[in-house]
Amino acid sequence: MKKPQMMRTATAAAAAAAAVVLAGTIAQADTGSASGSAGSSTGSAGSSTGSAGSSTGSSGSAGDQGPDHIFYIMMENHGYSQVIGNTADAPYINQLAQTANVETNFHGVTHPSLPNYLAAVSGDFQGIWDDCKAGAASTCAPEEFVPSSGDATDQVSLTPDQIAAATAKAHMFGGDTIVDQLEGAGKSWKAYMQSMPSAGFTGEYAPGLVNGQNVKLYAQKHNPFAYFSKVYGNPTRAAKVVPQEGNLDADLASGNVPNFVWISPDQCHDMHGMAPAAAQAAGFPACGYPDSGLDHGAIGMGDQYLKDTIAKITASPVWSKGRNSIVISWDENDYSGNSGGPGSPVGLNGGVLGGGDAPMMVLNNQGNDQKGHQVTTLADHYSVLATIEKLWHMGCLANTCSPATSGSLEEMFHQ
Numbered sequence: 001m002k003k004p005q006m007m008r009t010a011t012a013a014a015a016a017a018a019a020v021v022l023a024g025t026i027a028q029a030d031t032g033s034a035s036g037s038a039g040s041s042t043g044s045a046g047s048s049t050g051s052a053g054s055s056t057g058s059s060g061s062a063g064d065q066g067p068d069h070i071f072y073i074m075m076e077n078h079g080y081s082q083v084i085g086n087t088a089d090a091p092y093i094n095q096l097a098q099t100a101n102v103e104t105n106f107h108g109v110t111h112p113s114l115p116n117y118l119a120a121v122s123g124d125f126q127g128i129w130d131d132c133k134a135g136a137a138s139t140c141a142p143e144e145f146v147p148s149s150g151d152a153t154d155q156v157s158l159t160p161d162q163i164a165a166a167t168a169k170a171h172m173f174g175g176d177t178i179v180d181q182l183e184g185a186g187k188s189w190k191a192y193m194q195s196m197p198s199a200g201f202t203g204e205y206a207p208g209l210v211n212g213q214n215v216k217l218y219a220q221k222h223n224p225f226a227y228f229s230k231v232y233g234n235p236t237r238a239a240k241v242v243p244q245e246g247n248l249d250a251d252l253a254s255g256n257v258p259n260f261v262w263i264s265p266d267q268c269h270d271m272h273g274m275a276p277a278a279a280q281a282a283g284f285p286a287c288g289y290p291d292s293g294l295d296h297g298a299i300g301m302g303d304q305y306l307k308d309t310i311a312k313i314t315a316s317p318v319w320s321k322g323r324n325s326i327v328i329s330w331d332e333n334d335y336s337g338n339s340g341g342p343g344s345p346v347g348l349n350g351g352v353l354g355g356g357d358a359p360m361m362v363l364n365n366q367g368n369d370q371k372g373h374q375v376t377t378l379a380d381h382y383s384v385l386a387t388i389e390k391l392w393h394m395g396c397l398a399n400t401c402s403p404a405t406s407g408s409l410e411e412m413f414h415q
Helices: 012-025 091-096 113-122 160-168 178-184 248-254 276-282 296-315 381-391
Strands: 069-075 101-103 189-193 205-210 213-219 241-243 260-264 324-330 360-364 373-375
Touching: 069 113, 069 296, 069 381, 091 296, 113 178, 113 381, 178 189, 178 381, 205 276, 213 276, 248 296, 296 324, 324 381
Parallel strands: 069 260, 069 324, 101 373, 189 241, 189 260
Antiparallel strands: 101 360, 205 213, 324 360
C-alpha cells in the first residue's frame, strides 16, 4: 500500500533548499545536459528487448574488470528534494552527498514500487502497475495511472491494451535476471532482506499480527527475487535471499562478502512507513504516517539506517581491499509526479508513465578524493543495471540492451 498523497508533497522551497545545499557542498561535474527527456521515452509497457548474454558488454576502458564488490541499497518513495537538502531529517545522507557521486536527474521507471524493483534486477518492469504478491496464479489490475489511483498518477492514463495485459499477467516471471548474469560471469551474489523471517521466505508480509495489528515490516514487493521462477524456483538460489539479521553483519565482519550485495531495508527503515497503529505495535512509532505533510519520522529512520549500515560496510575488511562501490537508490517518488527516465513506458496519447524524480548516489572507496560530484544524465533503474552489466562484462537484459532505454552511469563508479 502506498502512502496517502497528502503526506508527501515536495515544495518549491524544499527544492530550492536542495539546490543551495548541493551547490555549496558538491563540485559540479561538466557532464553536459541530460541525454533525453521523459517525453521522448522509448520504453514500452512490458516489452523485453533482449536477454542475458545477448550483448558482450564492455566497461569504459580496456582491461577494466570493474569493482570487486557492489552493494546496492534500495530505499523508498521520496522525491529528490525531500531528501537532498533536507538536513533536518536526513543529516547523514546530506553529509554523504558531499563525498558520494549524486545523480540529480534520476527517476523511477514507473509507479508503484514493485515494477521498479523488477526493472532494477531484470531490465524490464514486466508490464505491471501493482504491488501484488508473487505467484503463478497471482494477477492484479493496475493500481496506478488509472482513474481510481487516488493520487497524481491519474492525470496520465494507461491504454486499454496495457490495462488488459497487466490485469492478466501472472506474477511469477520466467525471464533472466542479474542473478543469471552474475553466475554466468563467475561472480557471487546474495540478497539481504531486513525483517524477513527465513531464507527464501515466500510470504507476502512479516511479521504479521502483533498486538492486534497487522504489521508489515518485511514486504515481498521489495524483494524482486521472489518474483522470478529462475531464482525462487531454484532452491540453491532461493537460499541466497536471506534475512539481514544475523547474516549481513556476520558476513561483513568475516570478510565473506559476495561480489554483488542487494539490501532491502524493511518498511520502517527504507523511508516507506506504515499506518501509525501498526508502527506503534512494531515498536517504531516514528515510522507511522503523519496526518499531513512530510513524513519526517520515516525519513529520519531511513537516514539512521543508512548511517549504521554504510558504517558497517566501510569498516569491514572487504571495503579497504580493491575497488568497491555502494549504490543507494530510491525506487520512485511519493506519487506526486510521473516524470520518467530513458526507459519509462508511455501510455494513452503518449503520456509518460514514469516514477517521478528520486535520489540516487554512489559511494566509492577509490578515486573520489573525499569530494563527490553531480551527474545530470537522465537516468532510471535500467541505467544502473546497464552500468553494472558493463562494468562486469555481463551482457544485457531487455531495456538495458539499448542506450536509448538505459544509458550509462559509469562515471559514478570511477570517480
